[in-house]
Amino acid sequence: MLTPKRHALIIELIKQKQLVTIQELVELTNVSESTIRRDLSELETKQKLARVHGGATAIQSARQELSYREKTDKYVEEKKQIAQLAAALIRPHDCIYLDAGTTTYEIIPHLETLNVTVVTNGLTHLELLNQYQIKSFLLGGLIKHTTRAIIGSQALHNLKLYHFDKVFIGTNAIDPSFGYSTPDPEEASVKSAAITQGSQSFIVADHSKLNQRSFAKIAELAQATLIIDSIPADLENKLREQTDIKVVTA
Amino acid sequence: MLTPKRHALIIELIKQKQLVTIQELVELTNVSESTIRRDLSELETKQKLARVHGGATAIQSARQELSYREKTDKYVEEKKQIAQLAAALIRPHDCIYLDAGTTTYEIIPHLETLNVTVVTNGLTHLELLNQYQIKSFLLGGLIKHTTRAIIGSQALHNLKLYHFDKVFIGTNAIDPSFGYSTPDPEEASVKSAAITQGSQSFIVADHSKLNQRSFAKIAELAQATLIIDSIPADLENKLREQTDIKVVTA
DNA sequence: CTGTTTTTGATTGTTTTTGATTGATTTCCG
DNA sequence: CGGAAATCAATCAAAAACAATCAAAAACAG
Numbered sequence: 001m002l003t004p005k006r007h008a009l010i011i012e013l014i015k016q017k018q019l020v021t022i023q024e025l026v027e028l029t030n031v032s033e034s035t036i037r038r039d040l041s042e043l044e045t046k047q048k049l050a051r052v053h054g055g056a057t058a059i060q061s062a063r064q065e066l067s068y069r070e071k072t073d074k075y076v077e078e079k080k081q082i083a084q085l086a087a088a089l090i091r092p093h094d095c096i097y098l099d100a101g102t103t104t105y106e107i108i109p110h111l112e113t114l115n116v117t118v119v120t121n122g123l124t125h126l127e128l129l130n131q132y133q134i135k136s137f138l139l140g141g142l143i144k145h146t147t148r149a150i151i152g153s154q155a156l157h158n159l160k161l162y163h164f165d166k167v168f169i170g171t172n173a174i175d176p177s178f179g180y181s182t183p184d185p186e187e188a189s190v191k192s193a194a195i196t197q198g199s200q201s202f203i204v205a206d207h208s209k210l211n212q213r214s215f216a217k218i219a220e221l222a223q224a225t226l227i228i229d230s231i232p233a234d235l236e237n238k239l240r241e242q243t244d245i246k247v248v249t250a
Numbered sequence: 251m252l253t254p255k256r257h258a259l260i261i262e263l264i265k266q267k268q269l270v271t272i273q274e275l276v277e278l279t280n281v282s283e284s285t286i287r288r289d290l291s292e293l294e295t296k297q298k299l300a301r302v303h304g305g306a307t308a309i310q311s312a313r314q315e316l317s318y319r320e321k322t323d324k325y326v327e328e329k330k331q332i333a334q335l336a337a338a339l340i341r342p343h344d345c346i347y348l349d350a351g352t353t354t355y356e357i358i359p360h361l362e363t364l365n366v367t368v369v370t371n372g373l374t375h376l377e378l379l380n381q382y383q384i385k386s387f388l389l390g391g392l393i394k395h396t397t398r399a400i401i402g403s404q405a406l407h408n409l410k411l412y413h414f415d416k417v418f419i420g421t422n423a424i425d426p427s428f429g430y431s432t433p434d435p436e437e438a439s440v441k442s443a444a445i446t447q448g449s450q451s452f453i454v455a456d457h458s459k460l461n462q463r464s465f466a467k468i469a470e471l472a473q474a475t476l477i478i479d480s481i482p483a484d485l486e487n488k489l490r491e492q493t494d495i496k497v498v499t500a
Numbered sequence: 501c502t503g504t505t506t507t508t509g510a511t512t513g514t515t516t517t518t519g520a521t522t523g524a525t526t527t528c529c530g
Numbered sequence: 531c532g533g534a535a536a537t538c539a540a541t542c543a544a545a546a547a548c549a550a551t552c553a554a555a556a557a558c559a560g
Contacts, residue, residue: 003507018257022547033511037548052518053547054252126373130395138400140390140408145380151387154411158390161404251516272537282519287538303526304535 001029003039007048010039014058021055023096075206076102078229081248082204083107086168089202090114094165095216097194099123100149100187101170103204108132119151119162121190137162142188151186156182159193167198169224171205173212176238179221181214189215195219202227251279253289257298260289264299264308271305283345315384325456326352328479331498332454333357336418336477339452340364344415347444348375350399350437351420353454369412371400371433371440387412394436401436411456419474421455423462426488431464431472438466445469460485 006029013028014020024034044051050059079111082103087110090096094114098104100122108128111118118129121139141155169191172182182188182204195201201224208232222243229248231239239245256279261267263270263278275286290306291448293299299306332353337360340346344364348354350372358378361368368379371389379386391405419441422432429454432438451474460481479498481489489495 019252020253030446033547034509035507038508041549051252052252057254115309123373123376126393126398129393130398133395136393136395137283137402137404138390138393140388140400140404143376143386143388145383145386148376148380150390152387154387154390154408157411158404160410161390161407251525283537285517288518291539 001031006031006035007039007043010036010043010056011130014056017084019052019055020057021239023054029090032170042120052212058059075208075229077101078105078206078248079204080106082206082227082229085246085248086204087111089200090116090166092116095119095162097164097169097198098122099167099169099191099194100124101135103170103206104168107168107204108134117197119164119213121155121194123150125149128243131137134214139190146149147184147187147188149190151190155190156193159190159197162197164194167194167201167224169194169201169218170201171218173214173220174203174205174209174226174239175211175213176235176242177220178213178217180218180224181212182216182218183214185216188218191218195223207231251281256281256285257293258284260293260306260375261298264306268447269302269305269307274305305346310312317495325479328456328498329353329454330356332456332477332479334360335453335496335498336452337361339450340366340416342366345369345412345415347412347414347419347448348372349417349419349441349444350374350397351466353420353456354418357454358384358437369414371405373398374401375478389440390418391439394434398432399437399440401434401440404441406438409440409447413448414444414448415450417451417474418446419453419468421459421468423464424453424455424459424461424471424476424489425461426471426492428463430468430474431462432466432468433464435466438468439467445473451475454478457481 006102009029010025013025022033022036026033029036030102038077040049040051041055047059056092079102083106088112089106093116095117098107098118098120100120102124105125105128108125109132111134112132117135117137117141119137123143139150139155141150141158142152146152171180174180178182182191202226204227207228207230223237224243226239227246231245231247236245252265255282258277260275263275272283272286276283279286280446290299290301294301297309300309323379325472333356337357339444340361342364343366345367348357348370354372355378358375359378359382361384362382367385368388371388373393389400389405389408391400391408392402395425396403421430454477457478457480471489475494475496477496481495481497486495
């Protein structure tokens, strides 16, 4: 039996039973105990399970959860790299604002040991913030069910109650002359207001957003540093005339 | 038997019986007394139980307090009846406040056709509100991870932005002289502030909360109508001197 | 086909877990 | 109070599970 197939079987059985013995796995896969031990060892370092004396148990870490839901999203790997680069800018005990969105979501796992305080308008972030037990504040306001974000005048009002060391915002479009923009004016208002409340503000976006214009303007390029996975050289030069840019270097 | 499985069994039995003897655990798990002793020792340091001479008991300190999700909710049927009675008071296009908690949660399904606007501080309510596509506002503020509620000064500030036709609040304790109370002062503040923002306010609670006092006072009895599943006649008379009461009539 | 690398299963000695035993401590009950 | 019974922590040896090692088998590359 091929190793990946065997690993898949093991993970599947653990998922079903939560707890398996080495003997059960030996019977399931018809390989020796030694091989199973090696498999468990390997899968443990990959955070796919937790070993216990005599077998292994399922692990419901944030990472596994995360890998489960990443299917719906595009450029996940790039977003993770962007998030990592963004997180590297954060210092212990910073107070940061995390905009709703998938790229900002990927920043959360990097916050675990930083003792930061997070303010967000993204309801999708809450579960992960909870899992990492990060001190978190939510903006108040209208719940936009489609994107699960908090918007509206109350949200703007709420933002005035905070000041942030760093602000991380997602965007749908980046254009050399129109700046950062997004389809929903309500969301744009919140993003814009957040930027003005931060000492430093960052736009996190993947390369598919470059050279795009959307309906509602968030801010000028100069108002926030751009963090992106890759960018053509000529466009980078053009943007650098107006703002700072950080590019993921692979 | 694998250690985690055994530990799970032990905790499960303690959860059911509150108090277990070592002998019971030996029979349950078919291991020696020594092993059980070691297990209890280990689980005690993990704060999963408290040892007593001869066995172990469930721990009910705040530390062990089960988080909202895993809390095996009691009196679900009663709460549904209370919720139904509460929902019958709501008129179309009302603006209502729903406190965090399991009883208020049960109100949501009744709102579907009423075109109400809901304001809440309960994150656990969001999924259901989304499902029924109810226009919803969330209070801003600190996220209390254990109960998944919004609290803090920002929440109080947010409440000032609204006025409600009806306010529905949960409580942990109802006492003829101490009024309504709950363990966490921060939560009590939010509940209290919400009550003052409503034209009419209601406390929804099951009968297990009667004649109890908790640490932090929410409000006097007179400040909110009590909605409850059942109540002894003498206590009802005593409470009716101070406030209105609605009882589920089965 | 031949030489190399990878994977596997068996074997080894080591570590962890377990159950029995011991003497100390606590609880019970007269 | 005081002794008996029960329960306890500490210890130790046996059993189970473990990581490390190595040679055979399989997969691979040239």
